[in-house]
Amino acid sequence: MKGIIGIGAMLGLLVILPSIQYVLAAGDSAGEYLDRRVVIWGLFYRLMIVAFTVGTVVSGLIVWLVLRFRESNPKATPTSYEASGSW
Amino acid sequence: MSGHSTWPEWVYVGVVIALLCYVGAEAWNIERIIEHVPEDAEIIKVTGQQWIWTFEHEDGTKEIGELHVEKGKAYKFEITSKDVIHSFNIHDYVVLLDAVPGRVNTVWFSPTDVGEFDIQCREYCGLIHYNMRGTLIVEDKGA
Amino acid sequence: MVLELQKPRPIWQIMFSTHHTDVGLLYLITSLAFMFMGGALALLLRVELFSPGVQIIADSMTYNRIFTVHGTTLIFLFILPSASAFGNYLVPIMVRFKDMAYPKLNAVAFWMIPPAGALIWLGFADFTWYAYPTYSVVSAPGPAADMWIFGLKILGVSSILGSINFVVTIMKCKHPDLPLSKMPLLAWAYLTSSLITLVAVPTFAAALLMLLTDRLGASGFFNPAMGGDPIAYQHLFWFTFHPEVYILVIPAIGFMYEIFPRFSRKPIFSHSSGVAAFTLLTIVGFASWAHHMYATGMSFTEKTVFMVGTLAAVPASAMHTFNFLATMWGGRIKFATPIMWAVGGIALFFSAGAGGVVNSAMPLDFITHDSYWVVGHFHLFVMGTILFGTVGFVYYFFPYVTGRMYSEVLGKVHFILSFVGTVLVFFTQHILGLFGMPRRIYDYPPIPEWVQMNIIISIGAFIIGIGMAIFLVNLIWSSAKGKPADMDDPFGLGGKYYFPYQAKNPSH
Numbered sequence: 001m002k003g004i005i006g007i008g009a010m011l012g013l014l015v016i017l018p019s020i021q022y023v024l025a026a027g028d029s030a031g032e033y034l035d036r037r038v039v040i041w042g043l044f045y046r047l048m049i050v051a052f053t054v055g056t057v058v059s060g061l062i063v064w065l066v067l068r069f070r071e072s073n074p075k076a077t078p079t080s081y082e083a084s085g086s087w
Numbered sequence: 088m089s090g091h092s093t094w095p096e097w098v099y100v101g102v103v104i105a106l107l108c109y110v111g112a113e114a115w116n117i118e119r120i121i122e123h124v125p126e127d128a129e130i131i132k133v134t135g136q137q138w139i140w141t142f143e144h145e146d147g148t149k150e151i152g153e154l155h156v157e158k159g160k161a162y163k164f165e166i167t168s169k170d171v172i173h174s175f176n177i178h179d180y181v182v183l184l185d186a187v188p189g190r191v192n193t194v195w196f197s198p199t200d201v202g203e204f205d206i207q208c209r210e211y212c213g214l215i216h217y218n219m220r221g222t223l224i225v226e227d228k229g230a
Numbered sequence: 231m232v233l234e235l236q237k238p239r240p241i242w243q244i245m246f247s248t249h250h251t252d253v254g255l256l257y258l259i260t261s262l263a264f265m266f267m268g269g270a271l272a273l274l275l276r277v278e279l280f281s282p283g284v285q286i287i288a289d290s291m292t293y294n295r296i297f298t299v300h301g302t303t304l305i306f307l308f309i310l311p312s313a314s315a316f317g318n319y320l321v322p323i324m325v326r327f328k329d330m331a332y333p334k335l336n337a338v339a340f341w342m343i344p345p346a347g348a349l350i351w352l353g354f355a356d357f358t359w360y361a362y363p364t365y366s367v368v369s370a371p372g373p374a375a376d377m378w379i380f381g382l383k384i385l386g387v388s389s390i391l392g393s394i395n396f397v398v399t400i401m402k403c404k405h406p407d408l409p410l411s412k413m414p415l416l417a418w419a420y421l422t423s424s425l426i427t428l429v430a431v432p433t434f435a436a437a438l439l440m441l442l443t444d445r446l447g448a449s450g451f452f453n454p455a456m457g458g459d460p461i462a463y464q465h466l467f468w469f470t471f472h473p474e475v476y477i478l479v480i481p482a483i484g485f486m487y488e489i490f491p492r493f494s495r496k497p498i499f500s501h502s503s504g505v506a507a508f509t510l511l512t513i514v515g516f517a518s519w520a521h522h523m524y525a526t527g528m529s530f531t532e533k534t535v536f537m538v539g540t541l542a543a544v545p546a547s548a549m550h551t552f553n554f555l556a557t558m559w560g561g562r563i564k565f566a567t568p569i570m571w572a573v574g575g576i577a578l579f580f581s582a583g584a585g586g587v588v589n590s591a592m593p594l595d596f597i598t599h600d601s602y603w604v605v606g607h608f609h610l611f612v613m614g615t616i617l618f619g620t621v622g623f624v625y626y627f628f629p630y631v632t633g634r635m636y637s638e639v640l641g642k643v644h645f646i647l648s649f650v651g652t653v654l655v656f657f658t659q660h661i662l663g664l665f666g667m668p669r670r671i672y673d674y675p676p677i678p679e680w681v682q683m684n685i686i687i688s689i690g691a692f693i694i695g696i697g698m699a700i701f702l703v704n705l706i707w708s709s710a711k712g713k714p715a716d717m718d719d720p721f722g723l724g725g726k727y728y729f730p731y732q733a734k735n736p737s738h
Contacts, residue, residue, distance in 0.1 A: 023115065024531040033125055033161055033197050036181045040593050043117045047110060047591060051584045054106070058551075058580050065558045066565075066573060069494070076562050079496045085725040087497045096503060096552055103548045107541045107587065114591030115534060121593060122530055137369070166527075171365040172460060174525060174600055178666030183596045185526045187461060188364055189454030192527030205675075209600040209668040211358050213369050214290055217671035 124195045128161035135166070135173035135186035138215035140206060152220075154206065156198055158227045163195040174210035177223050185210055198225040248333035253340050254318030255631065260343060261311035262624070262705070265617075267351075268303035269698055271296050276691035279684050282676045290672035294356040295374070297670060301359035302378070305478070306385045307347050309612065312620050313481035314340075314392050316627065317420045321396055324417040326405035331398040335391055342388035346381040353377030358670060360467055363452035363460045367444045379442050386435045393424035393431075415504045419484025422508040423477045426515060430477070434470035437463055461526050468519040476515040476543075479611065480508060482619030483550050486572045489622055490554050493569035494561030495723060499553050507549040514543045524595040533592045540590040547583055551576055566721050567641030571622025574649045578614025582607060585660060600670075603663025606656040614652050621648075621701070628708070629715035636712060640704040647697030654690025658683050 070076065081087040131154070132143040142150045156162055166175050168186035176183045177196075184194045206221035244252045274296055278287045287293045318336065322329055330336045355361075355378035357370040366375060400421045404413070413421075441463065443449040450456020452463045491498045498504060517539030524533055554576050563569065585607045589598055598604060621644075628636045662683040667674060674680055719725070 024534055032123070034120065035199055036121055036196050036596070037179075037199075039117055039121055040181045040596055043113060043591065044588070044594055044597060046113065047588045047594070050106060050109070051588055055580065055584060059577060061555060062573065062577055065555060066563070069558055069561050069563050071562050071564045079494075079560065079562055081496050082562070082724055087491060087495065087725060093500065093503075096500065096549070096556070099552050100545055100549065103545050107544055110587055110591055111538060111541050114537060114593060117591075117593045118530065118533065171369055172362055176666075176668070178597075181596045183525055183599055187526060189459065190461070190527060205666075207666075207668055211294075211362070211670040212365060213356075214294075216294075217290055217673050220675075 124163055124193070125161045125197075128163040128195050130163050130165055131156075133164050133166040133175055133186065134169060135175060135208065135212075135219075136169035137171065137213055138208070138219040140175070140208075140219070140221045153222050153224060155224045155226060158198055158201055158225050159229070161195060161197040163193055166192045166194070171212050172210050173208045173212050173219065176207050176209040177204055178207070179204040180223075183209060198223075201225050201227045246337075248329075248337045250318045250322050250330045250333065250336065253330075253333075253336050254315050256340050257311045257315035257318060257343075258624075258631070260340075260347075261308050261315055264303050264307035264311070264347060266698065266702060268300050268308055269695070271300035271303070273691060273695050275300065276688040278672070279674075280688040281681060281685065282674055284673070287672070291356060293672040294358075294670070295354045298355050298358050298378075299350060302350055302355075302382075303347075304612065305359065305474075306382065307343065307350070309478050309616055309620070310385070310389055311340075311343055312624075313420075313423070313478070314389075316416075316485065316623060317392075317396055317481065319627070319630075321399055321417055321420050322403075324414045325400055325403060326408060327399060327403040330395050331403050332395050336395050339388045339391040339395065342384050342391075346384035346388065349377045349381035349384070353381070360471070361441065362467075363441065363444065363458075363463050364454065366441060367453050368455075370445075372445070376442065376445065379438050379445075383435065383438050386431050386438070389427055390431055390435075393427040396420045396424040397428065411502070411505070415487035415498065415501065415508075416481075416484035418505055418508050419480045419487070422512045423480040426473045426477050426480075426512055429516070430470045430473040433466050437466035437470075440466075461523070464523050464526060465520065468522045469516075472519040472522065473515045475608075475611065476511050478616050480511065482575070482616040483508075485619045485623035485626075486550075486554060486575060489568045489572040489626055490557045492626075492723065493566060493721070494558050494563045495725065496557065496561045499556035499559075503549050504553055507546040507553075510546040510549075511543060514539070514546065518543055518590075521590055524592055525599045537590050537592050541587065544583065544587060547579070551580060551583075564721065564723055566625075567636070567638060567645060568622040568626035568721075570642065570645045571618050571625065574645065575615050575618030575622065578610055578618065578652060581657075582610035582614055585610065598663055600668055601663035602659045602667045602669055605669045606659030606663060609659070610652070610656045614656065618648075618652075624705075628705075629717070629720035632709040632712070633715060633717065634708055634712035635715045635720060636708040637704050640700050640708075644697045644701045644704065647693050647700070651690045651692075651694035651697060654693065655687050658686050658690065662687070 067073065068075070079087075129145050131145070134141045134143075139152055140154075142154045144150075164175065164182070164184070166184050166186045167190060168188045170188060172188070173186040174183065175186050180196050180198065182194055182196050184192045186192070202225055204223040204225070206223050208216055208219035212219065244255060247253070274287065275293070278285045278293060287296070318330065353374035353376075355370065355374040357366040357375055357378075361370075361375070361378070400413070400417060404410070440449065440451040444452050444458070450458040452458045452460045454460065487498060487504060518536055520528065520532060520536040521540045524536075554572075558573075585603075588594060589603070589607060625636055625641055628634075662680065665677075665679050665683070667680050674684070716722075
């Protein structure tokens with residue numbers, strides 16, 4: 001069992017180390033003409049789509065939590081901890 | 088854990104990590120693409136000093152406060168500073184890099200639109216930092 | 231816990247006391263005073279930037295001095311001491327010890343703050359709160375710059391002493407019946423943030439000494455003319471001050487861990503995930519410092535490493551957010567002022583965090599670096615999260631300190647004005663940054679978008695200012711004339727508070 005784990009770890013390292021090498025050194029070779037503005041702002045807009053999607057979910061959840069679990073909501077019920085008085 | 092189900096938290100953490108991986112991979116890929124300088128890029132030496140920008144083209148012509156470039160060519164800025172740290176910024180072309188005394192930093196771009204664009208300093212450099220401005224003039228020699 | 235106003239004592243008894251609640255009170259009053267002072271400077275800046283041209287500040291040097299002292303004051307003289315204030319009050323009670331481990335050291339740590347504050351305010355340096363060389367070495371006018379360096383040096387020592395005290399109190403003086411795993415999350419917050427302080431701050435202390443000798447011309451660590459490297463300072467600086475972000479935010483999150491369960495009337499969703507997230511943040515927080523320096527000409531490799539390190543810190547913060555929301559879920563929440571601040575705080579915490587993730591993507595640095603985007607981003611953290619958590623906790627704590635209730639109406643008005651103002655100011659600053667306006671500029675060209683957004687920002691800042699004025703009135707008026715609080719249950723929530731409000735102060 002130990003041998004298998006050891007071999008697995010070795011093989012894993014053989015995959016991981018070259019890919020780290022590739023990831024970290026990828027900026028070196030010469031390239032072609034491109035428009036920085038298009039590339040960078042494109043990335044910005046893609047990330048904004050992600051951020052605003054997540055933001056809508058989170059802020060919607062917060063607003064719902066605040067409205068649903070406020071004390072004055074007709075559906076509000078005492079929590080199970082209130083009877084014992086400690087939480 | 089205090090006796091309640093924790094799988095929602097694990098799912099949530101998984102989603103967060105997946106999103107972060109996406110962001111990291113995208114950013115890595117774009118940075119890789121924009122760092123590749125074309126081989127025929129012309130070198131422009133940029134020097135910051137309190138509180139002006141000077142430029143030196145490959146053919147030796149020098150300019151102060153104004154930079155003339157041609158549309159469609161690639162340019163590589165070699166940026167340095169004479170005194171304190173400045174930051175060379177052409178916001179309209181998303182060019183930004185610090186001018187650090189004792190170092191030469193490089194960034195490249197290829198102008199696509201004819202016109203005048205603002206050059207500014209983005210690193211605090213003292214009294215006139217707010218007005219350490221210049222102009223990038225993109226010309227179309229072919230037309 | 232102290233009830234100064236119900237059982238008045240001569241002021242020197244509090245000033246020369248070493249009891250933890252007295253030192254906590256001193257910390258609290260000092261930090262709030264500096265908060266109002268630093269905030270007033272921000273309003274001056276916003277008046278100046280209201281439109282292009284000169285408004286009220288005559289020259290750019292004065293403007294530069296004002297924003298430098300604004301930043302330095304609010305970070306080092308407001309946020310850090312206000313965290314120490316509540317730590318002093320609560321950590322000994324939470325670990326069930328009679329006082330801090332080293333009471334005299336505690337008083338010494340506090341009494342280093344007023345002279346440091348005096349040095350910073352009398353000097354009024356101009357080289358921004360991070361004092362980058364070579365500007366700070368060759369160009370910044372003295373003696374202001376040197377006074378700033380000495381002031382920060384003193385504050386650094388003060389926060390190291392305070393942190394040693396917290397760590398020892400928690401690790402060595404904790405009641406034997408209370409295992410670390412059962413310790414309240416606020417005490418965990420102090421333990422982790424103090425550990426970060428102990429690792430991070432000495433680096434900056436060393437950098438400050440080098441900066442001083444460089445300014446004196448005795449050395450050239452950061453001066454290229456003498457063979458030094460200005461970027462080395464930035465590494466030393468951010469190795470301290472990126473973790474410092476966590477030093478500042480962790481206590482604020484700890485405050486929210488007190489407020490959310492209390493007002494939701496149910497225990498925290500998961501104590502262990504809070505502990506895990508604090509611990510994770512303590513470690514991972516040290517892996518991201520150079521993301522502040524992408525624009526200094528770092529290699530692709532360095533940028534990639536620090537981007538990954540930055541992203542790695544996000545899940546921990548996300549776990550806290552989850553914990554807060556899950557605690558509210560299924561509760562019966564009484565929306566008194568403290569929890570309104572806490573809920574507003576997590577909403578803004580999320581926005582700041584999302585902006586931070588976007589920011590850490592290295593190509594976007596070409597757009598956002600040193601623009602108003604960055605200003606908006608970190609202000610969302612320090613104002614939207616840390617100040618919101620802290621102010622919420624000030625309201626929460628008010629009855630224990632004074633024995634009286636604050637005005638609930640004024641507190642809510644303060645919250646609404648601050649929330650609206652914060653969104654107006656700092657969200658707009660993000661957009662202004664995308665339009666390319668650099669930070670730290672005294673004047674700007676009349677570009678129509680810039681002018682419009684600056685007007686919006688200034689109006690938002692005045693709204694915050696009005697809110698803070700109401701806060702000040704509420705604090706002073708309520709502590710003198712407010713209606714006496716029911717000390718067993720000041721917020722009418724039912725249930726027992728697990729920390730007793732009577733700390734045994736021998737002077738009482």
